[in-house]
Amino acid sequence: MALEPCTEVPTKINTDIPVLKERGQREVFCGLTGIVWLHRKMQDAFFLVVGSRTCAHLIQSAAGVMIFAEPRFGTAILGERDLAGLADANEELDRVVDQLLERRPDIGTLFLVGSCPSEVIKLDLAKAAERLNQRFFPKVRILNYSGSGIETTFTQGEDACLGSMVPVLPRSYDEPSLMVVGSLADVVEDQFQRLFDKMGIGPVYFFPPRRAANLPPVGKGTKLLLAQPFLGETVRSLISRGATLLPSPYPFGIEGTTAWLKTAADAWNIDSNLFEEAIAPAAARAKIALERYRQALTGRKAFLFPDSQLEIPLARFLSRECGMELVEVGTPYIDRLLMDSEINLLPVGTALSEGQDVEKQLDRCREARPDITVCGLGLANPLEAEGMATKWSIELVFSPIHGYDQAADLAELFARPLERRRRLTV
Amino acid sequence: MELTLWTYEGPPHVGAMRIATAMEGVHYVLHAPQGDTYADLLFTMIERRDRRPPVTYTTFQARDLGGDTAEMVKTSVREAYERFKPQVMLVGESCTAELIQDQPGSLAKGMNLPIPIVSLELPAYSKKENWGASETLYHLVRTLLLPIVPAPNTKRPQRESHIRPKANIIGPTALGFRCRDDIREVIKLLAEIGVDVNVVAPMGATPDDLMRIPDADFNICLYPEIALTTCTWLSRSFGQPTVKTVPIGVGATRDFIAEIGKVADIDVSQALARSQADTLGNWDAARVSSAAEVSASRLPWYSRSVDSTYLTGKRVFIFGDASHALAAARIATEELGFTLVGIGTYSREFAREVREVAKKHGLEAVISDDYLAVEAKVAEAAPELVLGTQMERHIAKRLGIPCAVISAPIHVQDVPARYSPQMGWEGANVIFDSWVHPLMMGLEEHLIGMFREDFEFAEGHMSHLHTAPAQENRHELPRETGISEQAIASTGGSNQAVLIPVAQAVEGVTWSADGEAELKKIPFFVRGKIKRNTEKYASDRGITSITVETLYDAKAAIGK
Numbered sequence: 001m002a003l004e005p006c007t008e009v010p011t012k013i014n015t016d017i018p019v020l021k022e023r024g025q026r027e028v029f030c031g032l033t034g035i036v037w038l039h040r041k042m043q044d045a046f047f048l049v050v051g052s053r054t055c056a057h058l059i060q061s062a063a064g065v066m067i068f069a070e071p072r073f074g075t076a077i078l079g080e081r082d083l084a085g086l087a088d089a090n091e092e093l094d095r096v097v098d099q100l101l102e103r104r105p106d107i108g109t110l111f112l113v114g115s116c117p118s119e120v121i122k123l124d125l126a127k128a129a130e131r132l133n134q135r136f137f138p139k140v141r142i143l144n145y146s147g148s149g150i151e152t153t154f155t156q157g158e159d160a161c162l163g164s165m166v167p168v169l170p171r172s173y174d175e176p177s178l179m180v181v182g183s184l185a186d187v188v189e190d191q192f193q194r195l196f197d198k199m200g201i202g203p204v205y206f207f208p209p210r211r212a213a214n215l216p217p218v219g220k221g222t223k224l225l226l227a228q229p230f231l232g233e234t235v236r237s238l239i240s241r242g243a244t245l246l247p248s249p250y251p252f253g254i255e256g257t258t259a260w261l262k263t264a265a266d267a268w269n270i271d272s273n274l275f276e277e278a279i280a281p282a283a284a285r286a287k288i289a290l291e292r293y294r295q296a297l298t299g300r301k302a303f304l305f306p307d308s309q310l311e312i313p314l315a316r317f318l319s320r321e322c323g324m325e326l327v328e329v330g331t332p333y334i335d336r337l338l339m340d341s342e343i344n345l346l347p348v349g350t351a352l353s354e355g356q357d358v359e360k361q362l363d364r365c366r367e368a369r370p371d372i373t374v375c376g377l378g379l380a381n382p383l384e385a386e387g388m389a390t391k392w393s394i395e396l397v398f399s400p401i402h403g404y405d406q407a408a409d410l411a412e413l414f415a416r417p418l419e420r421r422r423r424l425t426v
Numbered sequence: 427m428e429l430t431l432w433t434y435e436g437p438p439h440v441g442a443m444r445i446a447t448a449m450e451g452v453h454y455v456l457h458a459p460q461g462d463t464y465a466d467l468l469f470t471m472i473e474r475r476d477r478r479p480p481v482t483y484t485t486f487q488a489r490d491l492g493g494d495t496a497e498m499v500k501t502s503v504r505e506a507y508e509r510f511k512p513q514v515m516l517v518g519e520s521c522t523a524e525l526i527q528d529q530p531g532s533l534a535k536g537m538n539l540p541i542p543i544v545s546l547e548l549p550a551y552s553k554k555e556n557w558g559a560s561e562t563l564y565h566l567v568r569t570l571l572l573p574i575v576p577a578p579n580t581k582r583p584q585r586e587s588h589i590r591p592k593a594n595i596i597g598p599t600a601l602g603f604r605c606r607d608d609i610r611e612v613i614k615l616l617a618e619i620g621v622d623v624n625v626v627a628p629m630g631a632t633p634d635d636l637m638r639i640p641d642a643d644f645n646i647c648l649y650p651e652i653a654l655t656t657c658t659w660l661s662r663s664f665g666q667p668t669v670k671t672v673p674i675g676v677g678a679t680r681d682f683i684a685e686i687g688k689v690a691d692i693d694v695s696q697a698l699a700r701s702q703a704d705t706l707g708n709w710d711a712a713r714v715s716s717a718a719e720v721s722a723s724r725l726p727w728y729s730r731s732v733d734s735t736y737l738t739g740k741r742v743f744i745f746g747d748a749s750h751a752l753a754a755a756r757i758a759t760e761e762l763g764f765t766l767v768g769i770g771t772y773s774r775e776f777a778r779e780v781r782e783v784a785k786k787h788g789l790e791a792v793i794s795d796d797y798l799a800v801e802a803k804v805a806e807a808a809p810e811l812v813l814g815t816q817m818e819r820h821i822a823k824r825l826g827i828p829c830a831v832i833s834a835p836i837h838v839q840d841v842p843a844r845y846s847p848q849m850g851w852e853g854a855n856v857i858f859d860s861w862v863h864p865l866m867m868g869l870e871e872h873l874i875g876m877f878r879e880d881f882e883f884a885e886g887h888m889s890h891l892h893t894a895p896a897q898e899n900r901h902e903l904p905r906e907t908g909i910s911e912q913a914i915a916s917t918g919g920s921n922q923a924v925l926i927p928v929a930q931a932v933e934g935v936t937w938s939a940d941g942e943a944e945l946k947k948i949p950f951f952v953r954g955k956i957k958r959n960t961e962k963y964a965s966d967r968g969i970t971s972i973t974v975e976t977l978y979d980a981k982a983a984i985g986k
Contacts, residue, residue: 025502026485030461050427052521052550057436058464060835061472069824074431080551082427083525092427099429103798116459116522119488149461150488150522359509378466378478385476 017343017352019334024357027378028307028332029058029394030149032115034157036063037398039072041183042212044108047073048100049147050093050125051115074100078117093128097142107140109212111161114146141168141212153332155230155308155397158183162208162234165215166241172217178204178264179216179243181235182228185400186210191282192251192403195261198278201268218243223267225260227251227402229342230309232335249341251402252410253317254286259341282404289408290321296415298323303370305379306330306356307393314374314396314410316345322411326350327368330361372414389417432797432817434772434835438548438558439520440465445562446516447479447600448628452566453512455503457495457530458520460485472838473601482506484523491526499530500537507539513633514570515539516562518546542633544569554795556651556747556773559599563628564655570636575663582665585643591690592622593669594642596657597649598629603750603834604848605629605649606841611850612648612673619683619694640664644689648672648849651747651773673849674753675857676701676723676761701851723851725858729762736871737862741955743768743809745792745800745818746833748776750848754813754832755783757857768792768807770800797821808954811865816840827951828864828888866951875949935964941972959984 032055035047049055056075063073076096081087093112101107110132112125129144136142145164147157162181178201180192189206196204205216222243224235229250239245248263249256258279265275302324304311311331318324329346330353343352353361358379365373366386373383373390380390391414401410439456446454447469456462463483469475482505484498503517517534531545544565548558585591595612598605606629613623624642625635639645639660646669647657657668667689673682680701687694701722728734742764744754748771758764770792771780777793784791792803801821804812812822812829816837822829831840832848847853866874866888874880937945948956956977963980964972 025463025483026460027463027466028460029464030459032461033464053430053433053435053437053554054439054462054521054550056430056433057440058461060432061436061464061468068820071431071820074429075433076427077430077433078427078551080549083551087427089427096427096429116461117525120491120522120525148488149459150486150491153460359505376467377471378463379470381470381474382477 017346017350020351020353022353022355022357022360025359026153026332026356027305027358027376028356029154029376030116031147031152031154031157031160032058032113032149033062033154034147034161035059035073035113037183038158038161038208039063041208041210042109043072043210044106045072045111045212046100046104046107046109047111047113048097049073049075049113049115050118050123051075051078051113051148052117053077055115055117070104078121083121089123090128090131094132097132097136101136101140110136110140110142111164112142112144113161114144114148114151116148116150119146119148119150143168155228155310156233156333158228159231159233162231163237165208165212166218166234166237169215169241170217171241172219172222174219174221176221176223176268177217178202178223178225178268179218179238180204180206181224181226181231181238183208184227184402188400188402188406191405195278195282196264199261199265199268199270199274201264201270223264225264226338228310229313229335229338232338235338245337247337247341249316249345250313252313253321253407254283254290254404255321255345256313256317257286257402257404257407258283279404286404286407290411293408293411293415294322296418297411299325300371300418301325301327301368302414303327303365303368303373304329304331305361305365305373305375305393306332306353307374307376308397309333309335310393310396311374312339312342312346312352315350316342317410318414319347319350320345321407322414324372324414327370328353328361328364330354330356332356372417374414389421391417428796430797432820434795434797434815434817435555436465436468436835437521437550438553438555438561439518439546439550440468441555441558441560442516442518442546442548442562443469443479443481444555444559444599444601445566445628446481447475448598449631449633451513451632451634452516453480453482453506453510453514454516454518455482455499455506455530455534456484456518456520457499457502457523457528458483458485459522460487462520462522468601472836473841474838475600479600480510480512482510486523495523495526496528496530496533499528499533503530503534503537503539507541512541514542514544514566516544516546516566518548519550521550524550542569557775559652560655563596563652564659566628567636567639567656568659570633571639571660571663574637574640580665590620590622591644591692592624592642593686593690594624594639594645594666595626595648596645596660597647597653598626599649599652600629601834602629602649602652603747603832603836603840604846604853607845607847608648608849608853610845611847611852612646615673615679615683615697615850616686619686619697620692621686621690640666642666644669644686646686650749650776672749672753674750674853675757676725676851676854677756678753679723679850679854723854725761725854728858734762734862737865738763740764740811740865741767741807741809741952742811742813743804743807744832745770745772745804745812745814747771748773748780750833752779752783753848755787757854758813758861759787761854762858762861764811767809768803770794770803808958810951811861813861828866830861830864832861871949933965934970935961935972936970937972940974941977944974944977956981 059073112129114125125144129142132142143164145160152160207216218241220242224238224243224245235245246263246267249259251257251260302318304315309331311329315326315329319326328351334354373388374393375390377392380392383390400406443465446452466479469479482502484502486495486498517531519530534543598609625639644667645657645660647653660666661668669685669689671682671685673679680698683694683697742758744751751771755766755769759766766787769784772795781791797817804821812818812827813832815833816835819829846856960972960977960980964976969976
């Protein structure tokens with residue numbers, strides 16, 4: 001079957017889209033939260049936060065509802081002696097790491113994760129990681145990154161974590177390879193792998209890998225295809241190791257996925273017939289599946305609070321493929337290098353905002369009375385109680401939403417709150 | 427630095443938030459970095475509140491640190507006042523803000539707002555959540571009531587005998603363990619004995635309500651971890667006596683009623699007699715009809731009925747905040763007939779009371795906020811049931827021991843929709859059900875002990891929980907560690923390395939093959955204890971290899 005072209009650039013381009021930049025109270029997570037999914041993605045890794053009781057409390061409040069026979073993250077909590085300089089921070093850290101590795105000899109990679117307190121008192125965790133590596137490598141590799149709230153917002157924690165792995169990636173020689181960057185659900189990785197195989201694109205490496213010990217190689221022949229839009233630092237450090245970025249929209253929805261795969265296919269000079277043939281079955285399936293939810297969503301108004309930097313690609317999917325109207329698309333941070341391909345696809349005149357003053361943004365949201373508000377869990381129930389339908393945004397980071405076979409699932413996530421409201425009578 | 431896998435309490439500013447969120451008309455401005463707003467989720471998600479906590483965060487970022495973070499505090503205070511118009515404002519800092527020392531409390535006080543400002547000094551690197559809540563409540567009450575404290579040695583006017591006594595209920599907060607329903611149950615108890623409630627605080631109270639605290643005849647210190655400091659100050663300043671019994675468990679509830687009788691000088695004998703009537707299970711047709719209200723708790727009869735006989739001597743380990751741990755120890759030993767094999771608390775402020783109870787049972791109390799230390803103690807005691815916090819669930823899962831939650835820290839499943847107090851008569855009913863539920867039912871326990879090779883009802887299987895059988899030798903890892911066998915094979919590691927036994931075996935003692943085979947015939951939930959006892963018995967007598975005979979010799983010497 002002939003597919004309708006869905007990757008054409010629209011006639012009007014949003015290159016100079018005005019962005020509302022706001023500062024004030026920000027209702028967002030810090031980068032430490034990335035640990036909540038990264039510990040599952042890389043099962044041989046352990047995340048040791050160096051911080052305060054607040055940091056420990058944050059992670060367990062998020063992940064502690066799951067019961068762990070073997071925890072895969074912990075906190076080295078700073079005490080008054082550490083702050084007063086009575087205890088040597090490096091000795092203390094060595095002691096804690098010894099204690100931890102004694103309990104968990106199966107750990108292959110240990111991340112020392114910086115936090116607000118450790119950064120404010122300028123603890124040099126990079127040096128500490130270097131020193132510990134001299135003792136433990138190759139049995140355990142010790143890496144360091146910052147997940148502090150003063151430096152990072154939510155998904156930027158993954159960016160920082162992957163960024164810390166880039167310098168230790170093995171060097172590949174100049175043979176071409178594709179590196180897909182960003183945490184993907186296992187099932188989605190497998191789907192993409194099959195599509196790349198069909199087209200003859202390869203070798204394909206996924207970064208992060210499922211085990212931190214299996215690091216993908218990087219070098220001059222490496223082409224980067226981003227699965228997640230929040231990986232600016234990682235991409236820049238991969239580029240500095242010789243890799244080339246393939247700028248593309250992100251693989252959300254049919255259009256995004258097709259554009260994303262096409263970017264790789266063009267880089268590999270894949271014949272367009274072969275490309276069409278490879279994607280046809282999945283794309284056709286996705287179209288049928290998506291139709292159901294498009295009907296439920298079309299014409300509805302959406303308001304997106306800033307959370308994960310997924311907002312712009314999602315807004316593009318909701319408007320172009322689900323027929324939704326965008327009231328405001330808030331995002332914590334816009335990285336033009338990674339976002340231009342997406343911004344170009346947004347409807348002309350979309351209200352974009354970067355940063356946040358949460359009270360003022362809530363005022364705008366209440367005023368607009370959107371049909372669905374995408375926001376964090378700190379705002380979701382309170383807005384529901386005010387009579388607004390919400391979709392809690394964190395779920396979008398924890399669900400398989402990329403690719404053709406998840407396009408309908410992604411739309412369903414937004415349709416579900418509306419459907420639920422329709423069903424409930426009490 | 428302290429390695430913390432799980433923390434029993436949050437930082438002190440979370441305690442302050444629990445006070446502000448519990449109340450009406452109070453706003454809290456918190457100097458904190460971006461990201462500390464995660465704490466909102468404790469209230470909107472874990473407690474499912476339908477509005478945002480009354481907290482404004484300054485949410486400074488790295489780029490602000492070079493600039494004027496003090497100005498951010500002032501802006502936040504001003505905007506919070508203008509937007510929310512609170513009657514009282516709390517101002518404080520989180521752990522990171524404490525390091526940059528902007529003195530937000532003093533800044534706010536210098537802004538001449540027309541409302542009381544309570545400046546909170548909560549040292550985040552030495553104190554924790556409950557202390558923060560207790561301190562916040564105390565400073566809030568003191569700030570509001572100090573102007574009306576009578577001169578020292580002023581006598582409280584006597585309550586006239588025809589007027590019903592009035593009590594304040596002090597201590598219930600947002601995010602407290604079952605506070606929502608405990609209050610209802612306690613108010614019911616008070617009504618039953620003719621005591622009126624004057625103010626419940628902080629839960630549901632406004633600053634005006636706090637101003638009415640001195641009108642009551644006495645204070646009920648329902649949650650000492652939160653309320654004792656405040657109650658002590660009230661009793662010193664306004665001559666209000668404090669009721670200190672925490673009414674969790676049937677016995678404790680009777681003592682609570684008796685103590686109120688004494689403090690308020692009223693006759694409570696009828697209520698006590700009614701509660702005794704249930705103890706012997708005097709159930710006549712009228713009483714068991716579905717329409718009948720039980721006058722007191724069903725726990726005494728449930729616990730005396732014959733199917734509870736198998737609960738006798740079940741070995742239980744208890745850990746939590748001090749009040750709940752102490753209450754649980756009494757219920758477990760005096761009301762359910764368990765044997766206490768370990769007790770501890772993370773509330774250092776109340777360590778003495780817990781130590782005393784431990785001593786009474788010939789135990790050493792575990793006073794620690796170190797999860798790993800608690801885990802080691804549980805492994806060592808090899809209990810058949812753990813009563814603890816959300817954190818003990820992790821320990822119990824690792825050790826394969828049944829577990830029930832009796833204290834904060836909690837997660838969503840312990841803020842249930844149904845009425846589920848811990849206090850009073852109904853609280854005891856809830857406790858009976860929830861503590862017995864994780865244990866294997868009696869019949870299944872007998873049959874597993876008799877016939878060991880069933881294809882369905884295998885080792886450690888509890889069919890009433892729909893769980894899979896426990897793995898005897900852990901040939902494969904528990905699935906939740908998520909490490910596949912392949913992964914282990916590929917690293918060349920052995921799966922034994924992943925599960926280090928938390929409690930080391932006695933040195934110099936080994937098990938012979940027949941001894942070990944016999945040990946496996948012992949029901950799994952007591953096997954750990956028997957193994958330890960036998961090893962100790964052997965090492966005391968210089969036996970190096972444990973045979974079947976040694977096992978039975980030890981059993982005879984030590985008893986079950």
